[in-house]
Amino acid sequence: MPPLKVSYLKNVPPIQKELKLSSVRFLQILDEQGNCNEKIKPKISESTLREWYKLMVLTRKTDEKLFVLQRQGRISTFAQVKGQEASQIGSVGALQKEDWIVQAFRETAAMLMRGVPPKNIMAYYGGDGRGSVYPEGTNMLPIAIPVGSQIPHAVGIAWGMKLKKEKNVCLVYFGDGATSEGDFHEAMNFAGVFQLPCIFVCQNNQWAISVPRARQTASASIAQKAVAYGFEGIQVDGNDVFAVYAATQQAVQKARVGKGPTLIECYTYRLADHTTSDDAKRYRDEKEVAAWIKKDPLVRFKKYLEKKKIWNTKYEEAIQKEIEGIVERNVQEYENMGVPPVEYLFNHMYKEMPPALKEQLAYIKQFERKKE
Amino acid sequence: MVFVFNFPDVGEGLTEGTVVKWLVKQGDNVKKDQIIAEIETAKAVVEIPTPKTGKIITLHYKAGEIVKVGQPLVTIEEQESALQKKIPEIKTEEKKVEKATGKASMAEKAGGVVGFLEEEQKVIAPKQKIHIERREQGMLFGKGKEIAKQSIDAPKIGFESYGKVLQIPLSSVRTAIAQHLSQSWQTIPHVMHYDEADVTELWNVREKEKKVAEKKNIKLTFLPFIIRACIAAFKDNPYLNSSLDETNRIIVVKNYYNIGFAVDAPQGLLVPVIKKADDKSVLELAAEIQTLAEKARDKKLSPEDMSGGTFTITNIGSVGGLAATPIINSPEAAILGLYRILDKPVVRNGKIEIRKILPLTISFDHRILDGAQAAKFMNALKEHLEDPDRLLVDLS
Numbered sequence: 001m002p003p004l005k006v007s008y009l010k011n012v013p014p015i016q017k018e019l020k021l022s023s024v025r026f027l028q029i030l031d032e033q034g035n036c037n038e039k040i041k042p043k044i045s046e047s048t049l050r051e052w053y054k055l056m057v058l059t060r061k062t063d064e065k066l067f068v069l070q071r072q073g074r075i076s077t078f079a080q081v082k083g084q085e086a087s088q089i090g091s092v093g094a095l096q097k098e099d100w101i102v103q104a105f106r107e108t109a110a111m112l113m114r115g116v117p118p119k120n121i122m123a124y125y126g127g128d129g130r131g132s133v134y135p136e137g138t139n140m141l142p143i144a145i146p147v148g149s150q151i152p153h154a155v156g157i158a159w160g161m162k163l164k165k166e167k168n169v170c171l172v173y174f175g176d177g178a179t180s181e182g183d184f185h186e187a188m189n190f191a192g193v194f195q196l197p198c199i200f201v202c203q204n205n206q207w208a209i210s211v212p213r214a215r216q217t218a219s220a221s222i223a224q225k226a227v228a229y230g231f232e233g234i235q236v237d238g239n240d241v242f243a244v245y246a247a248t249q250q251a252v253q254k255a256r257v258g259k260g261p262t263l264i265e266c267y268t269y270r271l272a273d274h275t276t277s278d279d280a281k282r283y284r285d286e287k288e289v290a291a292w293i294k295k296d297p298l299v300r301f302k303k304y305l306e307k308k309k310i311w312n313t314k315y316e317e318a319i320q321k322e323i324e325g326i327v328e329r330n331v332q333e334y335e336n337m338g339v340p341p342v343e344y345l346f347n348h349m350y351k352e353m354p355p356a357l358k359e360q361l362a363y364i365k366q367f368e369r370k371k372e
Numbered sequence: 373m374v375f376v377f378n379f380p381d382v383g384e385g386l387t388e389g390t391v392v393k394w395l396v397k398q399g400d401n402v403k404k405d406q407i408i409a410e411i412e413t414a415k416a417v418v419e420i421p422t423p424k425t426g427k428i429i430t431l432h433y434k435a436g437e438i439v440k441v442g443q444p445l446v447t448i449e450e451q452e453s454a455l456q457k458k459i460p461e462i463k464t465e466e467k468k469v470e471k472a473t474g475k476a477s478m479a480e481k482a483g484g485v486v487g488f489l490e491e492e493q494k495v496i497a498p499k500q501k502i503h504i505e506r507r508e509q510g511m512l513f514g515k516g517k518e519i520a521k522q523s524i525d526a527p528k529i530g531f532e533s534y535g536k537v538l539q540i541p542l543s544s545v546r547t548a549i550a551q552h553l554s555q556s557w558q559t560i561p562h563v564m565h566y567d568e569a570d571v572t573e574l575w576n577v578r579e580k581e582k583k584v585a586e587k588k589n590i591k592l593t594f595l596p597f598i599i600r601a602c603i604a605a606f607k608d609n610p611y612l613n614s615s616l617d618e619t620n621r622i623i624v625v626k627n628y629y630n631i632g633f634a635v636d637a638p639q640g641l642l643v644p645v646i647k648k649a650d651d652k653s654v655l656e657l658a659a660e661i662q663t664l665a666e667k668a669r670d671k672k673l674s675p676e677d678m679s680g681g682t683f684t685i686t687n688i689g690s691v692g693g694l695a696a697t698p699i700i701n702s703p704e705a706a707i708l709g710l711y712r713i714l715d716k717p718v719v720r721n722g723k724i725e726i727r728k729i730l731p732l733t734i735s736f737d738h739r740i741l742d743g744a745q746a747a748k749f750m751n752a753l754k755e756h757l758e759d760p761d762r763l764l765v766d767l768s
Contacts, residue, residue, distance in 0.1 A: 068405045068421045070382065071380070071382055071418060071419065071420055071421050072377075072380060072420075072421060072422075072423040073378070073379075073380020073381065073382070074380075074423065076381075076384075077383075077384050273416075276382065276383070277383045277384045277415055278415070278416070279415060279416030279417070281416075282416075
């Protein structure tokens, strides 16, 4: 998709009361009822809209299937993405293939959009390292579980791009919880000082496991933290795929011409538990969850597409069936992968295996069953 | 085709869950991924979806019962779906396997389970056939490793095919005993040293003092005397009252004597501990033994009552047997076993006499102690038991 003109950000709608904002701008284009502010909506082709919708459904279905597989003991702990699909699809949509994505651990939609097959996600959470081997040219780092640890990695990649005088950008995902980590501060500061082509996308889903957003920071918004590091921050409705796309598009264009980083706070909500080991009912008010279900990004986007006569029940049935087939096929492919060789535990940490690891590998090899 | 769904670890490192309720009953038809049960774990109440479409044959637990991770939760008579039939064939290089099993299954071809499979065949041939069949049908989910594990575990649930069985869930006490004793037996190299003590004199003392004690409502058994004799014997043999700290390569010799004694409580074996036993007289020990044993039988022992032991005594004499091989109460260094006192003919001063003989065993940790040290301890113990005057000094 060619870069868009970004004048629409000058006409942002008035700040919403419920979002307690500070000096940073807030952007919403598509509201909960699927009403679109056409004046500021970026131009997106119908085929792209269909693709995005299909990706949202694929993400939802994959997410649901992963959950069931976990409850059946077929994969281990994983984090559901339900509710954050628009934040990821809108932001990946603004990137080119050559750009890099650095993920945390809830980026199922971003992975699928980048072409990582569902079976890779299943394998990763099934404890198989081969799940992190993405198709050639995916330009996406593997899942990073330690909170915030991936943000400096992204800044490193962006710095490399700048040193090599490339026109690419690096986009990194993290949550509201990560903004309280030292890694976040160091990465933001570095990116600001060196004016790196890095786009920081904070998916503020209101809860860092059981820590609510109000306890995460005394700042009125997460986006305003960018001001302290000397670059722009913007808060967007993270359940509005157009707003996320528009903000990311602007940030990408800026980064490509050497004007440095941007922090985008996607104001969204985690509709599921933190992970399959969590029970959010213990700390979250059901009324709060119910209110956010009404803002579901998938439902909102569907309403818009219906108004535009792109979506109807027949279309829905067709893609549901197609996607169900894709997901089931991936489950089978995952379960037919077999066990990875023991070397897999050792091979990918260092370019050259250190002596201690070599020794451990030789030791563990003794216990491998002999094939006759 | 029968499929057994084992309760998975639905959290991180869970070991068990309690069935809150079943949403299906025996005979119901279920569809793949349909929620069949709610199970409460240490983390949350979770809904469990069935991995297979078919008819419910057995719900292995009732609501309220505890299910351990890895144990059968539900058995399903499977209905093959179109998708399952269409599993793509994967080319194999394991030609020999095909010979061995007649026809290599899907899972084997995917690699990784060949070794397991052959081993299984040797050990559990009749059962294994079922698993092979299931694999050929592509019925078992999971990767090679999981399939192999399930198959190895599976014979546990096959007892019913030979006759009626009763399935008793392990109680929490039984579970704790099982874990603790397995750990002791597997980590400590045990040696058992056997001897006999002539306790005729002690028998007479106890008969006499028993009446005095009764007036104070104290039941005087041999145990307090034996505890005192042990403590006396520890003085020259301190390693019997020690622990091994393997990580730091230290033997920790304790200068305090907290003596545990095994109680056969209704819920299982419990070991209450008498703290600072060396500061207590025979009568004080007798009173405390009585109190702790009653608490054990009334399920009133606190964790505090059972912790901090340095040495344990187990007495099977009241039930019977000549000797046994008691397992050390880890991390202690040894355990003393007492058996039934018998009238035995012994040679004393060139004549045969009938004497009261107490069989004794000491099981010791050979990492800490050698046989000679254990024998010296036993000799010292015998000396004190055979000459009760030395113990009587403390009797108040």
